[in-house]
Amino acid sequence: MNDDKFVEVKNLKKVYDNGHEAIKDVSFSVKKGDLVCLLGPSGCGKTTILNMLAGLLNPTSGDILFDGKSVVNVAPKDRQIGYVFQNYALYPHMTVLQNVMFPLTVGKQKMPKDKAKEIAEKYMETTQITELADQKPGNLSGGQQQRVAIARALVQQPKILLMDEPLSNLDARLRLKIREEIRNLVKKVGITTLFVTHDQEEALSIGDKIILFNNGVIQQDDMGQNFYLEPNNYFVANFVGNPVIDNFKVNVKDGKITGSDFEINVDDLDKSRFKRDLTDGEYTLAVRPENILPAETGHVSAKIDDVELIGRERILKFTHDGVQARSLVDLETPIKRGDNVNLKMRLDRVFLFTKEGERVY
Numbered sequence: 001m002n003d004d005k006f007v008e009v010k011n012l013k014k015v016y017d018n019g020h021e022a023i024k025d026v027s028f029s030v031k032k033g034d035l036v037c038l039l040g041p042s043g044c045g046k047t048t049i050l051n052m053l054a055g056l057l058n059p060t061s062g063d064i065l066f067d068g069k070s071v072v073n074v075a076p077k078d079r080q081i082g083y084v085f086q087n088y089a090l091y092p093h094m095t096v097l098q099n100v101m102f103p104l105t106v107g108k109q110k111m112p113k114d115k116a117k118e119i120a121e122k123y124m125e126t127t128q129i130t131e132l133a134d135q136k137p138g139n140l141s142g143g144q145q146q147r148v149a150i151a152r153a154l155v156q157q158p159k160i161l162l163m164d165e166p167l168s169n170l171d172a173r174l175r176l177k178i179r180e181e182i183r184n185l186v187k188k189v190g191i192t193t194l195f196v197t198h199d200q201e202e203a204l205s206i207g208d209k210i211i212l213f214n215n216g217v218i219q220q221d222d223m224g225q226n227f228y229l230e231p232n233n234y235f236v237a238n239f240v241g242n243p244v245i246d247n248f249k250v251n252v253k254d255g256k257i258t259g260s261d262f263e264i265n266v267d268d269l270d271k272s273r274f275k276r277d278l279t280d281g282e283y284t285l286a287v288r289p290e291n292i293l294p295a296e297t298g299h300v301s302a303k304i305d306d307v308e309l310i311g312r313e314r315i316l317k318f319t320h321d322g323v324q325a326r327s328l329v330d331l332e333t334p335i336k337r338g339d340n341v342n343l344k345m346r347l348d349r350v351f352l353f354t355k356e357g358e359r360v361y
């Protein structure tokens, strides 16, 4: 038994029958009791991975281990997993109580009705749906249906809980509330959970760690803040962060980084942040909008195209070298649309990426 690798995925590959390689050599592990988010854009392979963990899809190659034992040849019903689907998949003709009891009243683990009811009621209490016991799913709100689906997934006391975009059918406000509830609930139950989402904010807010995918390949497997502060590559830097990161095309030559209207000495960068040697050539210099701010003298001069208020902050939008960029300032900064400003970058916070997207600084 190894609690650090309660779930272990080794060199997993999936090629669909039509030849599409949806998962390309993916390896990761999940600690017992952790809530891990599988994050990435539509089509990156999140559901494919979840379905292989659940046993609904066979891997083309590679291995999946639960608690140290390979499960690739174990039938889905024997894998001790609970699965919450995007559309909840509740039985419409059954009451809430019957839905939650259902997994306990069928198959090998079938138990007497009163025992099943007792266990179902315990999980209905945990998920706060006790008072809905006699309702049919059709009469429930999205958030309530979601709780029923979670209670039903938990009654068999699975070792692992898999959730595929469980919040996507809820409105924005309810999403915020239910995501907090889900985190509290899985932590209370102590169940190891893999949670699929395409929403970076959702992943950052609930995940103990996040695994970010693109095109069937892991881009970063890390704690939330590192996606922001230490992105592995250009894809990660652009996928995570709101407002999105600013990108400037630059050329490096003779110790100088030259943009369309600015120049930075390589010596002014923080030496400890280089990932490898900076050779001459074209790069993308990227900076988070809160790290490029109005100043007396700056790296970039720009006319503000638009000012957008987002809660306690404002986004100053400007066009640089034909591309829109942003500076994130507080409410008091007295800059308005049409103003000409100088913007200074924090050089210890910028990133440099090669044309292939590899991070150099």
Ligand SMILES: Nc1ncnc2c1ncn2[C@@H]1O[C@H](COP(=O)(O)OP(=O)(O)OP(=O)(O)O)[C@@H](O)[C@H]1O
Pocket: 016, 017, 018, 020, 022, 040, 041, 042, 043, 044, 045, 046, 047, 048, 049, 198
């Ligand atoms: N049965 C299939 N046959 C062929 N290709 C498939 C099949 N199922 C999925 N794919 C493809 O595999 C890739 C990964 O799909 P998957 O559903 O895992 O992505 P996802 O990240 O979950 O996306 P979404 O967020 O849109 O659900 C996509 O390009 C998809 O079109």
